[in-house]
Amino acid sequence: MAINTAPFQKIGEACKTTGLSQYFLRRGCKEGTVPHINSGGVYYINVPALLRKLGAEEAEA
Structure with missing residues (x-):
């Protein structure tokens, strides 16, 4: 199974690449805390x- 290396990924693909949950990514997009673009x-x-x-947030902690 290959990891997607595209810089912009849909939420499902980004979950597999980063290991973060769909809930976290969706909520972050809606709140503006996750860098994203919205198309449709x-x-x-x-x-x-x-x-x-x-990584930057981890370094601050």
């Missing part, structure tokens, strides 16, 4: 930016 009714997660953000 589909959220595309900016996975590299999300991983950088999570």
Whole structure:
């Protein structure tokens, strides 16, 4: 099973790539805490930016 390396991924793909739950990603998109773009009714997660953000938050803790 290959990991998707596309920078923008739908929520389901981003879950498999990052290991984060769909609930976390959907809620983060709606709240604006997860870097994404919205096209129609589909959220595309900016996975590299999300991983950088999570790494930065971890370093602050």
